[in-house]
Amino acid sequence: MSTQYVYFFGGGKADGHRDMKDTLGGKGAGLAEMTNAGLPVPPGFTISTQACNLYQERGGSLTPEIEEQIAAALAKLESLMGKKLGDAHDPLLVSVRSGAKFSMPGMMDTILNLGLNDASVEGLKAKTGNGRFAKDSYRRFIQMFGNVVLGIDKDHFEHELTAVKKKAKAATDVELTEAHLDEVIARYKKVVKAQTHHDFPQDPRAQLAGARNAVFESWMNPRAITYRKLNDIPHDLGTAVNVQCMVFGNMGDDCATGVGFTRNPSTGAPEFYGEFLQNAQGEDVVAGIRTPHPIADLEKVMPEAYRKLREITTRLEHHYKDIQDFEFTIQENELFMLQTRNGKRTGLAAVHIAVDLVEEGILTKEEALLKVEPQALDQLLHPIFEPKARAKAAVAAKGLPASPGAATGAVVFTADEAVAWAAKGKKVLLVRMETVPDDIHGMNVAQGILTATGGMTSHAAVVGRQMGKPSVVGCGALQIDAKARTLKVAGKVVKEGEAISIDGATGDVMLQALPTSPSEVLQVVSGQLKPAKSAIYQKFEKLLGWADETRRLGIRANADIPRDAKVAYAFGARGIGLCRTEHMFFESERMPHVVKMILAASRGQRGLDLIARLKARLADAKGAQAAALRKELAAVQKEYKQPIADYTGALKKLLPMQRADFAGLFKEMKGTPVTIRTLDPPLHEFLPKREELMVQLATLRALGEKKNARKIADLQKRLHAVEELHEFNPMLGHRGCRLGITYPEITRMQARAIFEAAVAVAKKGTPVKPEVMIPLVGHVEELKRQKAIVIEEAEAVLAKAKGVPVEYLVGTMIEVPRGALTADEVAKEAQFFSFGTNDLTQTGFGLSRDDAGKFLLYYQEHGILEKDPFVSLDASGVGQLVEMGVTKGRAAKPGLKIGVCGEHGGDPSSIQFFHKVGLDYVSCSPYRVPIARLAAAQAQLAQRASD
């Protein structure tokens, strides 16, 4: 039996099938599959990759055997279509395309309308009744064939076309008439003759052989060879050639062409959706010259074709188990499907469709969970722009996408203005160089926040995410003149009150108002809308309910204040994975105490330490030695009296405030675990900026040293205090547990506040599960010492509150490499681990997130890094530290509870990784909780699939 080199498809069946990519290439296998699925794709045949290899081996020719198989396939095609290649009345036209196993740049792509010649072009004209169309098709075919197959420089053709257009005084191609095109064809044929010393081939079989050979030749062109070398693709794979018959929707009123979706891709509603044009080409639908009709009207004009289209697309939806986006052509009442693929859809539609498909019995719950991109849920949680308006709007600048959502509003430049304008019912957008804790009231009323400096962890970014407020930060192109109340960007000036829009998911800034749609889900969650009133909320809940049944990972939220905790709980978080206690310090009524504490901390703590040490020595000492010690003690007590009073006094003031904060969190979280991190940021973050003080001081000095002597002295004192706390690299400085170790009274105060709050809430009947987390531990001794303080306070408080049940844990963040490297040692002291992947990424890469802007984007654009490692965990590098932490931690303490509370906790691909390495939970910002729930379910399903 002879080898099969040519595989036919059409008339309801194909010689090949989808698993024959090696022989048929990707495209050929796909065409075979669609044909076998009963899809009316235009028929044709595939010449196999083996033929290509033979062609190369034979130095540029095929065996007679193959030529015969091709001829037979062509004859079959002609017979099936009832047309003949090159026929002067009703010609068969074909396309010729390459199709390797992998798609590959440098390969010949497509030749259309093959089969046209001086005779058949007249047949096409007659059949379509469109001479201009027929001639334009012919001149394009000559140009394409001339360039690709005959190797003639494009310039030659361009030159002739330009000349005819000039003569015809036509500005564009479409202004050329049939007569003009006849002249173009004549000139093109001359070009071919001049360049190849042969006439343009009129024999369609010669055209086909030439095109086919061109595909095979392109397999060995230098770009394709280089590409294969770079990507380790073997050279003997070969490419297939697909010859497929062309169909036309413009051959008369029994023809049409159109596009559609099986469901509404914007809303997900189960409606047949699309448009068509009768007696038209596909291009006409897209080009917008004629207005297409709604697809429902097709039923009236071509009921049979419409019925078949409905039947086929419904079948396709069942086959692909997803909404289909299809293109079709009806040629002489016969329906051909040109393309079908899973339809792109909005997040809203994705949820709607996935749930509907389950209810329609098309998908299982598990399959439905895999149909929705977790990230797409974001659209249900934040306002979104009206898509068409958004697409048209010019992007004036790009910042960092700090907090997703669409925001439009009048520009204001201060928090106070924001509040004033908002009070008058205006929607405002707060634009600042960078925000500070003092701006909170303005951020709260703004639609969105836009800053010129700062990174993804800047104040604006963190608070924006926390509030679920669209934010774009670090938009360096903005030139803000707060005095003049103007904003310069992209050569334009925006004044206060003028509207702009920001897209917090992309970082885009647009200098116009854009319509936004509100989020029903958010309205339900915030209590403004009854769940029963929102169909989409119900579907959303249903889908996430399935996710909850499926996932293994627990989901917690990062929340610092009761309001955020409430949102997180409503979104399905069952626990807080990170409460940053310092955010409570920033509240304005607390700042005076915080500042007082900080300024006194160094000497205050030193005094306390000295006194404690002297008292301990005194306890052992006798006689003269004791007397001397007593004297020394009195002196120290006197010397440090004021700083100790300031330090401990301020801590005492802060204690009840923190206690109230924690009590609020415990209440909102209804007995689920609440992880509270002890103070983390360097203390100077709470003080005025060093350079600001320096500038003030310089100004006062220049204005008169004597006149301003008192003010100068005061400023100098403050500057001195700030200087003492100044750090070159605050990220690597005196922060985290290093603070708690050198200033144990701060940890002590926080621990006391936590347990007093826990007791108070537990007494009222709400169970509490505090988990105290020590940040930035690199050495087990750090944890050991901080843990001792926490336990001391906890036991003291609990002893006093006899019998009130408070289970608590003390654990640590693993967020510097050394913590992960020595996780076995650290685990001995830890009751849980939580990975701080933000800092772990910063230290693992040696890369400050706030400073990386200058090169991280460059790195991504130039392919050095695939993804921003602060968005998606760098599994191959930083991920090793996480795995190491888990493995070593659990080796030392089997079953150790481990979570993650970095930004990555809400990133789907990172969640997949965290699932795989066996974490117990992920914690993310409240507005990402739904995303995390779905992603965790998908991770579980992916694991099941690979098991």
Place this chain on the structure above:
Amino acid sequence: MSTQYVYFFGGGKADGHRDMKDTLGGKGAGLAEMTNAGLPVPPGFTISTQACNLYQERGGSLTPEIEEQIAAALAKLESLMGKKLGDAHDPLLVSVRSGAKFSMPGMMDTILNLGLNDASVEGLKAKTGNGRFAKDSYRRFIQMFGNVVLGIDKDHFEHELTAVKKKAKAATDVELTEAHLDEVIARYKKVVKAQTHHDFPQDPRAQLAGARNAVFESWMNPRAITYRKLNDIPHDLGTAVNVQCMVFGNMGDDCATGVGFTRNPSTGAPEFYGEFLQNAQGEDVVAGIRTPHPIADLEKVMPEAYRKLREITTRLEHHYKDIQDFEFTIQENELFMLQTRNGKRTGLAAVHIAVDLVEEGILTKEEALLKVEPQALDQLLHPIFEPKARAKAAVAAKGLPASPGAATGAVVFTADEAVAWAAKGKKVLLVRMETVPDDIHGMNVAQGILTATGGMTSHAAVVGRQMGKPSVVGCGALQIDAKARTLKVAGKVVKEGEAISIDGATGDVMLQALPTSPSEVLQVVSGQLKPAKSAIYQKFEKLLGWADETRRLGIRANADIPRDAKVAYAFGARGIGLCRTEHMFFESERMPHVVKMILAASRGQRGLDLIARLKARLADAKGAQAAALRKELAAVQKEYKQPIADYTGALKKLLPMQRADFAGLFKEMKGTPVTIRTLDPPLHEFLPKREELMVQLATLRALGEKKNARKIADLQKRLHAVEELHEFNPMLGHRGCRLGITYPEITRMQARAIFEAAVAVAKKGTPVKPEVMIPLVGHVEELKRQKAIVIEEAEAVLAKAKGVPVEYLVGTMIEVPRGALTADEVAKEAQFFSFGTNDLTQTGFGLSRDDAGKFLLYYQEHGILEKDPFVSLDASGVGQLVEMGVTKGRAAKPGLKIGVCGEHGGDPSSIQFFHKVGLDYVSCSPYRVPIARLAAAQAQLAQRASD
């Protein structure tokens, strides 16, 4: 046969031996060993640990069998010494000491003079002719015994002693006469009676039983138990009891006591060294009441004892193979050795002695190498203070020990003053807030450098080490008033010109001139002294020669300029492991070009990139598209003309300068490898400080916006440029290869300079081995791209220089955790690795070296960290990253050349680690090269010993 519980030692032999620590405890085994070695130690006996266990089992008593063995041993002791316990004329006195296998806090330590009672104290008085001494010994015995054995609170005794002193109007104990002491004894006995209801035991055998039991009891006291629990020492180990006869050097003129060394511990000279007092106690020698005689004089007064002492100490030196520091007592013409141990010595002496001992046949070369602490060599390389003067000088403040050595000089506050004073022949010490590159000329002439701010990698520290100039940095206690030319510290004011001293090895600052001794070795190395003229240099060279024969690790130096390279080569470095090219940028005549380059870099590079991209597209384009591209290209060329000219122009100016630098290095290093790192620091380090510009601007503004409009505009422009480069965490910012990637022209210029220099030097006959090192690589793609540029330039230069032989390598620094974690991938592109352990420590711990001062010292003082991880590599944490880098790197590329060029490269304990993990070489600052050579040899010997 009955079990032996009591082991006698004395009279030239012992029952036990040194391997019986389980039975005799550490001390008992040592006494047995010394006795067996023929050492005349005071005789005695050891009661075994088994007896202790029996004592515990029996609830506090010994078996009659053991009691009999003790009695027999005591009888033997009395007979050997010719004295009897409790004898009223010539009493035998003993000490009782505990002695477990491991020394342990909480255990009873020592009871002296046991055997004294009302009768025997008179015998002691008679024999010593010193009633005061006898009575004082007795009252001390009662007090010690009362407290330790009878459990009486010390306070009771203190109280009585104070009362007698008050009565006698004696300020100190020594003012008490024999009569006073008689009263103290009487009162003490009353205390014992009152507290125990028994008289103080007069029976010496009862005293002995009591003391012995007290030792056994102390084995089970809570502190000892806790200690054993914490240290995993089994409780059934038990403790032994050592009973040893006391000897007295004050029993007449046939008695003496003294201390000595077998060689001079200061210089190492082979001379018998020490002092003694006739008819005196050991205390008298130490207390300085009587002036002791040189030990040589002993030969005259007690020739036989002297002869024996010489003979014994010589034997001891052979036995312990080291200089001995001994204490002896001669009692009635009989010599007793009380203690002998290896003598402490200066670095100078250590080298001298080690070499001498080899030449005397006492040590092998390998043993000699282990006798010298590598760190001690530092003393041979830097001036040192005269030890006695140094010990007496008050330390006014402490900074970071940035560069070792002793420096004394007149304080100056500016580099210019330093030069001016030095020109007049004054020795100056440069004191600055912090130094900047502009200060180099002043640093060069100063004896030492002292700064108030900055860490161990600050400019002053790095340059100080580089120059071998004693430096103390970051001395926060200094208040420098540069205007008033004063320095406030520790409440004192130092004016310009007043002398202070700094110790660069400890960080101590002393407010006085101190005598220093010069370093002969340094004089030889710098060519001021002929090697033949310096005996110590010859010994130093000999020792290091042996080290070179032994070590496996290669030793290179970190050197940036030819002068440093020359010193490094002279000290034995065979290669440069790190040349920081940026240090060349800081030279003052280069700074204008550097600044120009930096200010233009961003737009200049962007222009070049755009032009390159357009040209590439143009090469493919035709017709109208080509025309449009040509137009665009012209526009871009015009727009970026100036920045490109500034950027590339400055680079062109810098090229020949760098080329000359590199040529100098290649010449000095005589064909050994020279590793050159491409530009590393963030560019803003080369620009004025942001806050300084802000202050200048504020001042000008306050003085009149209009008047200063031009200056303000100019400053604003500069500030804007600086702001653009500002970073929150420069350590984690736009530096290292990130610079070279975003500004490839800089790497290109440096590579060209390296290879042009290499060719120039090679042409003149000096072989060259450049190794180009790409810093801060965290991802293999970074290295790949930078390497491509280097190779491109190298090949271009070498192609032009046909046939000139230049072997080169391109490799990378592993200095961020991700580099180590993915070392297998990085190794595929690297021809060598060099660990940058400074940055690896910073990122591994998440700890900025410059900011760690606030807590790192606290951490060490409080035992959280044992050692400063920037001085000694943190083997258990950061060391894992190094091991990982080696293992993964060599797994991917077997035999990969790997070194280290962080500060740890010169730290002996780190070198041991680097040896163990299999590095090929270490690289350190030139002045640490000898230390590294020795440490590397010791590491090799340690490995041999453990193999």
